[in-house]
Amino acid sequence: MDIPSQALALRKARRHLIEHGRCSSEHLDERLARSWQRSLAAGLQPLGRFDPAATLDTQGLSLLRARHHELLAHSLPVMEYLFEQVRHSQSVVVLADPQGTLMHTHGDTHFLGKAERIALTSGASWHEQERGTNAIGTAIAELSAVAIHGGEHYLERNGFLTCAAAPILSGTGQLLGILDISGEHRPGHPHTLGLVSTAARMIENRLLDAHSRHLLRLHLHHRPEGVGTVAEGIVAFSEDGWVLGANHSALQLLGIGRSALASTRLDDLLQPGLQRWLDAQRRAPDQMLVLQRPDGSTLYARLRCDAPPVPVGRAPQATPTRPVLADAATTDALSKLDTGDRRWRTAADRVRRVLGKGIPVLVQGESGVGKELFARAAHESGPRRSGPFVAINCAALPESLIESELFGHAPGAFTGAHRHGRTGLLRDAHRGTLFLDEIGDMPLALQTRLLRVLQERQVVPVGASAAVPVDFALICATHQNLRQAVDEGRFRADLYYRLNGLCVELPPLRERSDLAVLTQRLLAEIEPDRPMAVAPGLLDTFGRHHWPGNLRQYASLLRTACALMPDETTTLDWEHLTEDQREALLQPAWQAPVPVTGSRPPQSLQELSLSAIHRALENSRGNVSLAARQLGISRQTLYRKLGASESRP
Ligand SMILES: Nc1ncnc2c1ncn2[C@@H]1O[C@H](COP(=O)(O)OP(=O)(O)OP(=O)(O)O)[C@@H](O)[C@H]1O
Numbered sequence: 078m079d080i081p082s083q084a085l086a087l088r089k090a091r092r093h094l095i096e097h098g099r100c101s102s103e104h105l106d107e108r109l110a111r112s113w114q115r116s117l118a119a120g121l122q123p124l125g126r127f128d129p130a131a132t133l134d135t136q137g138l139s140l141l142r143a144r145h146h147e148l149l150a151h152s153l154p155v156m157e158y159l160f161e162q163v164r165h166s167q168s169v170v171v172l173a174d175p176q177g178t179l180m181h182t183h184g185d186t187h188f189l190g191k192a193e194r195i196a197l198t199s200g201a202s203w204h205e206q207e208r209g210t211n212a213i214g215t216a217i218a219e220l221s222a223v224a225i226h227g228g229e230h231y232l233e234r235n236g237f238l239t240c241a242a243a244p245i246l247s248g249t250g251q252l253l254g255i256l257d258i259s260g261e262h263r264p265g266h267p268h269t270l271g272l273v274s275t276a277a278r279m280i281e282n283r284l285l286d287a288h289s290r291h292l293l294r295l296h297l298h299h300r301p302e303g304v305g306t307v308a309e310g311i312v313a314f315s316e317d318g319w320v321l322g323a324n325h326s327a328l329q330l331l332g333i334g335r336s337a338l339a340s341t342r343l344d345d346l347l348q349p350g351l352q353r354w355l356d357a358q359r360r361a362p363d364q365m366l367v368l369q370r371p372d373g374s375t376l377y378a379r380l381r382c383d384a385p386p387v388p389v390g391r392a393p394q395a396t397p398t399r400p401v402l403a404d405a406a407t408t409d410a411l412s413k414l415d416t417g418d419r420r421w422r423t424a425a426d427r428v429r430r431v432l433g434k435g436i437p438v439l440v441q442g443e444s445g446v447g448k449e450l451f452a453r454a455a456h457e458s459g460p461r462r463s464g465p466f467v468a469i470n471c472a473a474l475p476e477s478l479i480e481s482e483l484f485g486h487a488p489g490a491f492t493g494a495h496r497h498g499r500t501g502l503l504r505d506a507h508r509g510t511l512f513l514d515e516i517g518d519m520p521l522a523l524q525t526r527l528l529r530v531l532q533e534r535q536v537v538p539v540g541a542s543a544a545v546p547v548d549f550a551l552i553c554a555t556h557q558n559l560r561q562a563v564d565e566g567r568f569r570a571d572l573y574y575r576l577n578g579l580c581v582e583l584p585p586l587r588e589r590s591d592l593a594v595l596t597q598r599l600l601a602e603i604e605p606d607r608p609m610a611v612a613p614g615l616l617d618t619f620g621r622h623h624w625p626g627n628l629r630q631y632a633s634l635l636r637t638a639c640a641l642m643p644d645e646t647t648t649l650d651w652e653h654l655t656e657d658q659r660e661a662l663l664q665p666a667w668q669a670p671v672p673v674t675g676s677r678p679p680q681s682l683q684e685l686s687l688s689a690i691h692r693a694l695e696n697s698r699g700n701v702s703l704a705a706r707q708l709g710i711s712r713q714t715l716y717r718k719l720g721a722s723e724s725r726p
Contacts, residue, residue, distance in 0.1 A: 087228045094123055108219060109210065109229055115218060116209035116231040123209070124233050133178060133200035139605030141200075142180055146601030147594055148172070148245070148254050149181060149608050151283040153647075156183045159258065159276045163269070168260030169197060173213050173242075175252040177204035181608050197259055208232060212240030213257050220244055220252065222277070224270040227262040237262050241270040243277035248285040248313055248322025250335040256280065279307050281324055286381075287594055289313035289322055291419040295343070295354075297330055297378035301365055304379050318342040318351045330376060347376065354380050410457035414450060416598050417591035424451070424581035431579050432459030437531075437551040439516075439559070439576050442583035445629030448554040449514055451583060456510035461550055464509030467502050472515035479523055484530075485538035503536050506549040516576065517557035517568060528572045551576070586624040586631055592616070599632050600649075603639050612650040618662050634658055651716050659716060660701055663694065690715060 090104035090113075100113045133141060142149060149172065156170045160183050163170070169184030179199050197203075205214035209231025216223045222243035228236050242257035256277045258269050286294065292313040298304045310327030314320050320333075320341050328334065331346050344350040347368040354366055358380045366378045411425040428438055432455065440448045449468060456466045469483070485501025503511060513519070519527065530536055531551065535544040553576050562568035589595065593616060600609040611619070624630055638653045651659060693704035705715045 084228070091123065091228060091233075108215075108223070112205065112210040112215045112218065113231055115205055119206040119209070121206075121209045121231065123231055132196060132198075132202070135200075135606065138180075138200040141174060141178060142608060143601045143605050145174055145180060145254065146597050147287070148280075148284065149601075150594070150597035150610065151287065152245075152254070152256065152280050153181070153183075153608055153610060155276050155279050155283075156181070156256070159256075159272065160184060162272055163258055163260070166260050168258050171197065171213070171257040171259060173203060173255040173257065175217065175254060176202070177207070177214050177217055177255065178202045179213075180254070208235065211235060211238075212242035212259070213255050216242040216244050216255050216257075217252065222270055222274045239263070239269070241273045243270075243274040245277050245280050245284070246325070247281075248288060248311075248324065249338055253281075253284065275307055278324070278326075282307065282309070282311055285311050285313065285322060285324055287417060290417045290590060291422055292321060292382075294381040295327075295347075295366075295378045296381060297327065297368070297376045299330065299374070299376055301377040304365065304377055312343070314343050314351075318344050320346070332370070332372075346370070354378075358382075410454040410462075411451075412458075414447070414454050416594040418584060418589040418595075420582075420584040421589065421591075424583055425455075427579060427581055428455050429458060432550075433461070435550070436578035437553065437576050438578065439580040440552060440554040440583060441559075441580060442554075442556065443585045443627055444556045445627035446583040446585055447628045448556075448583060449512065452510070452512045452514075452552040452554060455552060456512070456550070459510075459550065461509050464549075465506055466510050466512065467506035467549075468512040468514060469502050470514045472518035479520070480526070481539045483523070484526065484536050485541075487538055487540035499538075501536065501538060503530060503547055503549070504545060507547055509549055511549040511551050513551070513553045515555060516553040517555040517559055517562050521567075521569065524569045524572045528569065528575060531572075531575050586627045587622065592620050595628075596635070599635050600639070603632075603636050607639075607644075607647055609639065610648050612648050615650055622662055663701055 086104040090101055093099070093101040093104070094113065094117070098117075100110055100117055105113065152172050156172060160168075160170045164185070167185055169182050171179055171183075172181045173179050179197070179201050182197065182199055202208070203211050203213040205211070205218050208214060210225060211230055212223050212225045215225060222241070224239070224241040226239045230236055230238060238259055239262040240257055240259040242255050244252055245254045245256055247253050256273055258273050260269075289311075292315060295310075295312045295314070296304050297310045297312065298306070298308065303309055308326060310330040311324045312320055312327040312331065313322035320331075320338055320343055322338065323331070323333075323335075333341060333346065347370060349368075354368075357364065357366060363379070366380060368376045368378055370376060409429075411429060415422055415425060424440075428451075431438065438452075438455065440451055442448050453466055453468070456462060471479070481499065481501065483502050485499045485504055513527075530547065533544070534548065535546045537544045559568055559573055559577075563570045563573050586592075596611055596616065596619070600611070603609075619631070626633075634654070635649070637655065637658070638649050641655070642649060642653045646653070654662070689708060690704065693707045694701070701712055701715060705712045708715070
């Protein structure tokens with residue numbers, strides 16, 4: 078149909094709808110007819126007004142953004158790029174959650190004013206049930222990219238809009254969100270749908286990569302030059318070759334549907350088999366693999382693995398167990414803390430297996446790695462979650478009080494005792510979880526009493542004669558090497574074995590592979606109302622820092638930096654850090670190898686100046702003021718030059 082006859086058909090369909098209160102499929106294409114039908118069934122009137130109650134308040138919006146922080150983090154740069162492409166077309170770029178609630182809008186300020194009047198602002202819902210046919214709502218209903226122009230909108234009041242939206246899917250096909258461009262309805266936005274679909278693919282690929290860090294990934298295409306582009310297929314698979322996730326292009330290239338995920342092995346789809354690729358990759362990590370499909374066609378691929386690859390020569394399993402899909406896996410409290418680090422995830426998976434089985438858990442890790450948060454999440458993920466979680470820091474309790482605090486005491490048991498007695502923390506944890514932090518610091522005499530409680534499952538309060546039964550799950554934590562404490566006689570061996578049912582170790586921050594996502598999570602918690610990001614150069618510096626205080630120190634740095642940032646700023650950069658923080662972050666620079674030049678001489682003026690800065694920092698042993706004085710530049714210029722170099726790809 079040409080444009081005038083389309084417009085005529087649409088007018089007829091609308092008249093029919095208004096006059097007869099029914100949809101006429103005669104004048105509409107199938108998809109539009111389905112959507113109008115759904116809008117009608119939702120009780121919406123084409124000439125009706127929208128209900129303002131469908132907009133989230135600030136708190137609701139903050140919660141929504143916190144819940145989707147990872148999607149937001151990966152989408153924001155793409156949205157900015159997308160907006161550059163439509164800058165002069167009176168448009169906004171919008172990200173909505175899977176229910177059609179707008180989470181972020183980026184756009185033309187003039188049009189944003191207008192958009193605000195039609196509720197195209199964060200917090201508003203554009204679900205079909207609320208607003209009838211529109212690109213966001215209809216893309217959700219149809220689970221495909223959709224453009225809705227002018228009068229195709231079900232509500233007449235939205236007829237001045239043209240919108241194009243594409244779903245963003247996870248590697249297992251779960252709807253994560255909707256990307257949309259909405260603008261004034263004018264003829265001639267022919268490329269917008271393609272643009273928004275490509276941008277959605279970019280976000281999907283970034284998310285799939287981020288979510289699959291713990292898996293092996295093949296990036297493939299039917300041309301070698303296509304690998305690494307937005308058109309590439311990405312397939313994520315387990316070490317024993319089960320396909321666990323794939324983007325749309327990969328499904329097409331491999332000739333499989335989503336239903337094949339978790340039930341198909343790559344060896345059945347591509348030759349030569351997995352072990353040969355792993356061996357090839359080990360010999361030449363960046364080489365392009367040439368793979369054959371069963372129909373004889375060729376695919377080119379690069380293998381990526383952030384985790385250590387399978388040992389060479391490992392025999393393929395005869396009957397590998399079918400895996401559980403990541404999305405179908407738990408959405409418990411532990412998984413909410415999981416930001417993708419493989420060691421952290423392994424610890425969480427192991428703890429999940431023993432929850433509710435009466436096996437004590439010992440969490441080890443440096444101070445500030447999040448042991449208590451982990452223990453609390455483990456409690457909330459297990460069958461005792463409706464019971465209490467009682468956390469005791471054994472190092473912080475005064476020795477004179479620790480016994481009565483833990484075991485309770487009878488009324489008037491000693492001078493200063495509570496008149497009515499105390500139940501004690503062990504009994505407070507009844508039917509819940511007792512978390513003993515810094516267990517390595519518990520005095521030896523108390524270790525003996527604790528051991529008795531754990532063996533007999535009952536407590537005798539101080540000054541009482543009768544024992545009281547207790548029933549709690551036990552999680553202990555320590556930053557000490559308990560085994561060594563046992564060897565040195567500071568910790569009872571029998572208690573150590575009793576506590577150590579399952580021992581897991583949480584990685585220090587400097588060794589985590591998920592810094593970007595973790596940062597995003599922390600920022601979303603600190604600033605739920607601002608979609609924040611860290612400048613890439615600064616994030617690289619964070620990634621190289623030693624972080625002796627681990628997550629506690631990092632969260633505190635981010636918190637201070639966010640507080641110092643102007644309200645309208647959303648990218649955290651060097652200038653938002655305090656002087657002390659900048660100094661501390663640059664401290665390791667003099668220890669690290671000079672990053673730019675390596676063994677080759679500097680190739681440009683910028684490299685030359687950077688190499689001079691690193692040398693000066695080396696000479697001043699990290700003292701920035703001294704290095705700047707030696708170079709004859711201000712401290713600000715030194716930071717700026719370092720920052721600029723770090724944000725270069
Ligand atoms: N996954 C996380 N997300 C957000 N914040 C976190 C996370 N893990 C830790 N933190 C932050 O780090 C701080 C320290 O966490 P936590 O007290 O659980 O560490 P810890 O290992 O038990 O420390 P310590 O050994 O000193 O007792 C918390 O107050 C919190 O601010």
